[in-house]
Amino acid sequence: MSVTESTLTTYRVSGMSCGHCRTAITSAVTALDDVLAVEVDIAGGLVTVTTTGEPDEAGIAAAIDDAGYELTGRA
Known part of the structure; x- marks a missing residue:
């Protein structure tokens, strides 16, 4: 079994x-190839x-656009 490195x-x-913003961004970005997870921080204006x-x-x-x-930009 191979181990794949992930990048955060x-x-x-x-x-x-x-909450709608969180759902829309999560859905859009999760649909991309190679995306494993998406975390949205509304208050901080951050998407990990x-x-x-x-x-x-x-x-x-x-996807976000x-x-x-x-x-x-990057945080």
């Missing part, structure tokens, strides 16, 4: 204010993404 990356995201290997930052930014929010 936290991003700053603007426009989040409620666990991926296998290096994250596809362009894909993550696009498509959900109606803006990735403003």
Whole structure:
């Protein structure tokens, strides 16, 4: 059995204010290949993404944008 390394990356995201925001972002980012988990901190404006290997930052930014929010950078 092989062990796959995971990468934890936290991003700053603007426009989040409620549980719907959490659900929309979690659904959009979880649908991406290589994403293992997504944690959304509404109060802190942070989204933490666990991926296998290096994250596809362009894909993550696009998924967040498509959900109606803006990735403003890494935290």
